[in-house]
Amino acid sequence: MKTKFQKLKAISLMVLLYLFSAFLFSACNNAEDKNKSIHPDDIINTKAAGDVEAELTDAPYVPKPLEYSSPRKVKVHLEVIERTGRMADGVEYTFWTFGGQVPGKFIRIKAGDEVEFHLSNHPDNKMPHNIDLHAVTGPGGGAAASLTAPGHTSVFSFKALNVGLFIYHCATAPVGMHIANGMYGLILVEPPQGLPKVDKEFYVVQGDFYTRGKFGEPGLQDFDMDKALREEADYVVFNGSVGANAGDNAMQVKVGETVRLYVGNGGPNLTSAFHVIGEIFDKVYVEGGDLLNYNVQTTLVPPGGSAIVEFKCEAPGMLNIVDHAIFRTFNKGALAQINVTGDENKTVYSGKQRDDVYLPEGSAIQHISEAAPKVAVAERTKEERLALGKTSYETNCSACHMKDGVGVPGAFPPLVKSDYLANRVDKGIGIILKGLSGPIKVNGKEFNGVMPALQLTDDEVANILTYVRANFSKLDGMVNAADVAKVRTGDIGH
Ligand code: HEC
Ligand SMILES: [Cu+2]
Numbered sequence: 483m484k485t486k487f488q489k490l491k492a493i494s495l496m497v498l499l500y501l502f503s504a505f506l507f508s509a510c511n512n513a514e515d516k517n518k519s520i521h522p523d524d525i526i527n528t529k530a531a532g533d534v535e536a537e538l539t540d541a542p543y544v545p546k547p548l549e550y551s552s553p554r555k556v557k558v559h560l561e562v563i564e565r566t567g568r569m570a571d572g573v574e575y576t577f578w579t580f581g582g583q584v585p586g587k588f589i590r591i592k593a594g595d596e597v598e599f600h601l602s603n604h605p606d607n608k609m610p611h612n613i614d615l616h617a618v619t620g621p622g623g624g625a626a627a628s629l630t631a632p633g634h635t636s637v638f639s640f641k642a643l644n645v646g647l648f649i650y651h652c653a654t655a656p657v658g659m660h661i662a663n664g665m666y667g668l669i670l671v672e673p674p675q676g677l678p679k680v681d682k683e684f685y686v687v688q689g690d691f692y693t694r695g696k697f698g699e700p701g702l703q704d705f706d707m708d709k710a711l712r713e714e715a716d717y718v719v720f721n722g723s724v725g726a727n728a729g730d731n732a733m734q735v736k737v738g739e740t741v742r743l744y745v746g747n748g749g750p751n752l753t754s755a756f757h758v759i760g761e762i763f764d765k766v767y768v769e770g771g772d773l774l775n776y777n778v779q780t781t782l783v784p785p786g787g788s789a790i791v792e793f794k795c796e797a798p799g800m801l802n803i804v805d806h807a808i809f810r811t812f813n814k815g816a817l818a819q820i821n822v823t824g825d826e827n828k829t830v831y832s833g834k835q836r837d838d839v840y841l842p843e844g845s846a847i848q849h850i851s852e853a854a855p856k857v858a859v860a861e862r863t864k865e866e867r868l869a870l871g872k873t874s875y876e877t878n879c880s881a882c883h884m885k886d887g888v889g890v891p892g893a894f895p896p897l898v899k900s901d902y903l904a905n906r907v908d909k910g911i912g913i914i915l916k917g918l919s920g921p922i923k924v925n926g927k928e929f930n931g932v933m934p935a936l937q938l939t940d941d942e943v944a945n946i947l948t949y950v951r952a953n954f955s956k957l958d959g960m961v962n963a964a965d966v967a968k969v970r971t972g973d974i975g976h
Pocket of ligand 2 (some may be wrong): 578610611612652653654660665
């Protein structure tokens with residue numbers, strides 16, 4: 483039998499244990515609450531008030547922290563510009579950009595904001611473009627609503643429901659080619675109270691590029707579709723070119739400052755083993771979301787993904803930002819730098835820091851190289867070709883020539899009753915296999931654009947042309963895979 487006193491002792495011990503565990507539990511909960519941002523359900527019905535124009539910046543800079551904490555109506559004006567620029571010393575490439583640079587402009591908003599997005603396609607551009615923002619809740623992330631021909635502006639609106647760091651990119655066919663040419667950037671959706679304050683914030687985006695010539699081969703380099711398909715990148719770079727933010731253009735930080743990097747990966751193909759040589763990430767917002775990880779050496783950033791990393795710079799010297807898939811750094815250009823200046827702290831790091839990176843000197847419009855897939859295909863009936871051709875047309879051609887084949891005045895010629903197509907000896911096969919550029923006249927109207935060669939099989943070309951000719955031009959007969967094969971091998975002229 484227990485004494486009264488023993489019972490009392492047992493009970494009070496239980497009470498103490500209970501109180502202590504309740505305390506622990508609530509402490510954990512609080513810690514979690516701090517990191518957990520607000521849920522989309524809490525935001526969906528908030529009212530946005532007051533117009534603001536979003537500040538947009540080029541890498542490596544980000545817009546200033548936002549001063550408002552209740553939702554605003556935010557206007558974003560972004561212009562697509564196709565331009566030739568530096569890929570490496572002596573190497574040029576024709577980039578397609580959101581705002582003139584790769585990556586595209588950094589956009590900073592808050593959860594609950596209602597964004598009115600204006601996407602303009604500069605009149606000198608050759609291609610239609612659109613934008614898919616991963617921060618958008620809605621079909622295609624805005625892609626269909628924003629398809630814009632050169633010389634036009636599209637407007638659409640969305641409400642930012644989820645907090646996070648999101649990639650945006652072009653999603654116009656051929657999608658891989660638009661992304662490979664540099665059409666990506668980051669949009670940050672902050673929680674209403676903002677992110678904790680740091681001393682310096684920077685914008686770093688990785689991308690892989692595929693060129694006709696090998697890494698370093700001088701001159702204007704064409705896009706190489708075959709290499710892109712094989713995922714054999716010639717260049718892997720931070721912020722659009724080899725050394726864009728290295729050496730004299732390194733990001734500048736002082737000893738003792740806290741740094742936050744908004745990191746994105748445009749791809750199109752390669753996942754980044756993102757690492758800063760000589761630092762440890764005190765904090766990582768894993769995959770650009772709410773989850774915090776601490777004390778990380780290397781964080782994965784996949785194509786179409788992001789991460790936010792933070793660290794304090796305790797020692798002076800040059801920090802090298804790399805993709806730790808290390809050949810990409812030493813042989814393909816994946817290097818950016820942060821220059822930390824200030825007094826040495828021998829306890830943190832003694833000794834001379836020196837990191838010589840080998841970057842060979844020298845080392846990029848657009849051309850899809852012609853692959854000739856030789857697959858013998860049984861010929862199909864006209865009905866089959868019409869049905870398959872419709873789908874293929876809508877995937878491969880309608881972005882430019884429009885779904886109903888009417889084209890876009892001044893930019894993309896019509897296929898409807900096209901006299902140009904009717905007069906082609908090869909029934910238009912050569913145009914699709916090899917592309918078309920230079921001045922042409924279609925139904926009395928002049929066009930002078932660039933149609934890229936498309937990577938399609940003989941069977942697909944036969945389907946598309948059978949559909950285009952019958953449906954838009956009311957031309958008799960069909961196109962067979964064997965006809966396409968003859969043009970490919972040069973047996974019939976154009
Ligand atoms: C990226 C935009 C783009 C895509 C995609 C595209 N075209 Fe074109 N296409 C053009 C441009 C621009 C021209 C005019 C080229 C010039 O001015 O020399 C053209 C010209 C043509 C012509 C000759 C002119 C005419 O109107 O008859 C045909 C036929 C044609 N395209 C068919 C197609 C078909 C079929 C597809 C899909 C397999 C396709 N195009 C995909 C942009 C495109
Ligand atoms: Cu595009």
